[in-house]
Amino acid sequence: MGTDYASDYHVLRLDNGLTLVHHELAATPVVVADVWIRAGAGMEPLEWTGMAHFLEHMIFKGTPTLAPGIFDHLVETQGGMTNAATSHDYVHFFITIAADRLAHALPHLADLLLHAVIPADEFDRERLVVLEEIRQAEDDPDWLGFQAMAEQVYQDHPYGRSVLGAAATLESRSPAEMRCFHQAHYQPENMTVVITGGISLEQTVEIVSQSFQDFPDPCPCPAPPTPLIPTIQGVRREQLTLPYLEQSRLSMAWLGPGIDNLKDGYGLDLISALLGQGRSSRLVRELREERQLVQDVTAGFSLQRDCSLFTIQAWLDRQQVDRVEAIICDRLSQLAAQPIPRHHLNRAKRLLSNDYTFSIEAPAPLAGLYGYYSTIARPEQCFTYIPTIQQYDETTLRQLASRYLTPLHYVSTIVHPS
Amino acid sequence: MTASLLSTSRLYRTVLSNGLTLIGLENPAADIIAARLFIGTGQILETPETHGLVSFLMALLTKGTTTLSALAIADRVESVGASLGTDAAPDYSVISLKTVSADFEEIFTLATQLLRYPSFPEAEIDLERRxxxxxxxxxxxxxxxxxxNHLRQQLYGDHPYALSGQGSETSLGALTQADLMAFHRQQFGPDNLVVTIVGRIPPEQAVDLVERTLGDWPGTNQPRPQPTLPSLTPRANCRVIPQNTHQAIVMVGYTAASIQAPGFAALKLLNTYLGSGLSSRLFVELREKRGLAYDVSALYPTRLGASQFITYMGTAPENTAIALAGLRAEVERLSHSLLSEAELQAAKNKLLGQYALGKQTNAQLAQILGWYEILGLGVEFDQRFPAQVAAVTALDAQLIAQQYLREPSITLLGPEAAVTPVGEAEGADREFA
Known part of the structure; x- marks a missing residue:
């Protein structure tokens, strides 16, 4: 068992290969257990699209010794909360509960994760629930716009496919296939258990090592296609129309680096704050407050394992779309070409550094941060975020802008009211 | 689980000579300070003519003072990476801020200037209106x-809670700078203000800061107009909104007890039992056992006036009728049969546990402390509420269900062929969206 210390934070590798991250927050009476697994939609063979998310639902449907619903009832009637989420790079399951109840709740979560039975009747019924989730998403114009953009940006890479899958594909799946996917991927070497809050390291190690035992034997499972890292050549523009829309959406997207180049990724995060986070950011100030061309505009950077995504999105009247897109392109050229005033750079740094500080005040987001980094990189890499951000100077940032955010190569997805 | 706020030795409360109430809690755990400035005026004061006024006014507070432009305000906040926002709720309005400790005094002082000296510039009014x-x-x-929005109108008729708070095209179009100034003059003052400060700041420092920034604000000593609220006579009704969506939305609502009414704790408990979490009755019966929905839940917001008890779900259009029957059966069951002791205890544990989990951050604490005070219940309500919940018996819960959950307002939105026949069977008046 190896130990790596950094203040109140510990990362351990258990004998079976499971990663355990612990961070004690002595002041809180609450504990969060957050289990992260490299078993997201990126692990699906093409014809199994939607399997990882559907499995996340089915995990809650019991084990040989735990009937469906017992775990939820147990956690919630002890005053706790539990839920789960699936993305392309991960799936994770979490509990928030009073510190002294963790020893009662965690063994059951581990049992569900390791020994899910995936009963056939529950499989058929839960599929109806997933189909409802898809229908609900299809009534959300922003979700539809995002999916259309992701498809264009990522093409054949799994990031281009909806995590929810499609009705037709889900209808063709069987409980046996799902068991296979589960046993292949829910293995200790793919798993990080994060425990944060009012609990000691010693207790944590004891509870976690006793809970996460007897992993199933891994079985062969169809592999996902080798992901092709996409590139964007030229400007790809797509327009779609939707009923019941009151205004148009413009989404512009650029590809960023993968997790192997965190420094560039954090730099792009800084640029997103500079351009489009807060009323005094460049695009919000110009497009919304001064020229009043948009209802809202925002820039965002989303870190992903294979390749990240930089987006600028605007909500606006149909007749302003072309003009706003042209202005944004122009501002990106300017960003690369003209010195960034110190005040702009410092503002963006303060914004991101404080957001980071605010986001780890409570144990749940702190656990999420460790789990995410542990799943796509290494948990301790999250500690490099603030120092890396602080070190950026304006020249390096402008080089990043001209390298990644060129107005010559990007994807533009426009949604209009029909 | 979490100790009550009142039992912590670091809680303090003081009333300044001008009537301002300050409640603070020193919490050194993180290098963060959160504050709230609550004004005891909300959408409950609006009429259809002034609908949206409070929300509009609160948004404009950050758009200019007698000495600072909108841009200067945004720049001050964002250049130190602080967060500062305003909100208009049905029963109160609030300015919220959060900073790392070193920046707190500067940003809190700015917030007090926004509160006291807004200038409502015409250009910003035009932009905000747009x-x-x-x-x-x-x-x-x-x-x-x-x-x-439809369900709210069905439930409340002429009562201000019928309004969304966002205003209408007509009412927003008619609002003027003079309206905003008059409302600000009338409603904003230290005797209608509760300030909460939670985080890494010693009490004496917080009190001193509030004294310096707000202590010289004279009280008006004029009685403020109180809202005249129409009484509500619940009557079963149904409304159909035809729309070509992928899912039908089914909602069943009732007017319900205010926070001060005797049924409050029992209704919170029943709402938790029905709609809170993965083990709730609606989730288990309608989603887990029947696969009818992804999102199925219940809500019962805390209100100074008559609140609303709502259950809802999204479902495949062809399931509209059974979804409605399912929601109604689960609500009506509460009036017909007693909850078992196990069900009652489970709901209590869940409600009180989640209540405790809602007090994890400085911002959450600042919200709860000031919210009870501005509603006139006092911070003691944080202790009283769990005691009220613990005391609810199965019979109490059933009697309260019988009192409130009688006359449903039903709202159905979805493809016409699916929702109209179901609505007609309920005697719906039809809406053309």
Missing amino acids: LALQYLRSLQEQPFTVAF
């Missing part, structure tokens, strides 16, 4: 929001 009207239109894009 944004508000666009936002109003964008609300039509979300089926759930559309259905909920």
Whole structure:
């Protein structure tokens, strides 16, 4: 068992290969257990699209010794909360509960994760629930716009496919296939258990090592296609129309680096704050407050394992779309070409550094941060975020802008009211 | 689980000579300070003519003071990476801020200037009006929001809670700078203000800061107009909104107890039992056992006036009738049969556990402390509420269900062929969206 210390934070590798991250927050009476697994939609063979998310639902449907619903009832009637989420790079399951109840709740979560039975009747019924989730998403114009953009940006890479899958594909799946996917991927070497809050390291190690035992034997499972890292050549523009829309959406997207180049990724995060986070950011100030061309505009950077995504999105009247897109392109050229005033750079740094500080005040987001980094990189890499951000100077940032955010190569997805 | 706020030795409360109430809690755990400035005026004071006024005014507080432009305000906040926002709730309004400790004094001082000296510049009014009207239109894009706005009207009729708070095209179009100034003069003052400060700041320092920034604000000594609220006579009704969505939205609502009414704790408990979490009755019966929905839940917001008890779900259009029957059966069951002791205890544990989990951050604590005070219940309510919940018996719960959950307002939104026949069977008046 190896130990790596950094203040109140510990990362351990258990004998079976499971990663355990612990961070004690002595002041809180609450504990969060957050289990992260490299078993997201990126692990699906093409014809199994939607399997990882559907499995996340089915995990809650019991084990040989735990009937469906017992775990939820147990956690919630002890005053706790539990839920789960699936993305392309991960799936994770979490509990928030009073510190002294963790020893009662965690063994059951581990049992569900390791020994899910995936009963056939529950499989058929839960599929109806997933189909409802898809229908609900299809009534959300922003979700539809995002999916259309992701498809264009990522093409054949799994990031281009909806995590929810499609009705037709889900209808063709069987409980046996799902068991296979589960046993292949829910293995200790793919798993990080994060425990944060009012609990000691010693207790944590004891509870976690006793809970996460007897992993199933891994079985062969169809592999996902080798992901092709996409590139964007030229400007790809797509327009779609939707009923019941009151205004148009413009989404512009650029590809960023993968997790192997965190420094560039954090730099792009800084640029997103500079351009489009807060009323005094460049695009919000110009497009919304001064020229009043948009209802809202925002820039965002989303870190992903294979390749990240930089987006600028605007909500606006149909007749302003072309003009706003042209202005944004122009501002990106300017960003690369003209010195960034110190005040702009410092503002963006303060914004991101404080957001980071605010986001780890409570144990749940702190656990999420460790789990995410542990799943796509290494948990301790999250500690490099603030120092890396602080070190950026304006020249390096402008080089990043001209390298990644060129107005010559990007994807533009426009949604209009029909 | 979490100790009550009152039992912590670091809680303090003081009333300044001008009537301002300050409640603070020193919490050194993180290098963060959160504050709230609550004004005891909300949408409950609005009429159809002034609908949206409070929300509009609160948004404009950050758009100019007698000495600072909108841009200067945004720049001050964002250049130190602080967060500062305003909100208009049905029963109160609030300015919220959060900073790392070193920046707190500067940003808190700025917030007090926004509160005291707004200038409501004409250009900013025009911009905000344009944004508000666009936002109003964008609300039509979300089926759930559309259905909920209808349900609120069905439940409340002429009562101000019928209004969304966002205003209408007519009312927003008519608001003037003079209206905003008059409302600010009338409603904003130290005797209608509760300030909460939670985080890494010693009490004496917080009190001193509030004294320096707000202590010289004279009270008005004039009685403020109180809202005249129409009484509500619940009557079963149904409304159908035909819309070609992928899912039908089914909502069943009732007017319900205010926070001060005797049924409050029992209704919170029943709402938790029905709709809170993965083990709730609606989730288990309608989603887990029957696969009818992804999102199925219940809500019962805390209100100074008559609140609302709502159950809802999104379902495949062809399931509209059984979804409605399912929701109604589960609500009506509460009046017909007693909860078992195990069900009652489970719901209590869940409600009180989640209540405790809602007090994890400085911002959450600042919200709860000031909210009870501004509603006139005092911070002691944080202790009283768990005691009230613990005391509810199965018989109490059933009697309260019988009292409130009798006359349902039903809202159905979805493809016409699916929702209209179901609505007609309920005697719906039809809406053409």
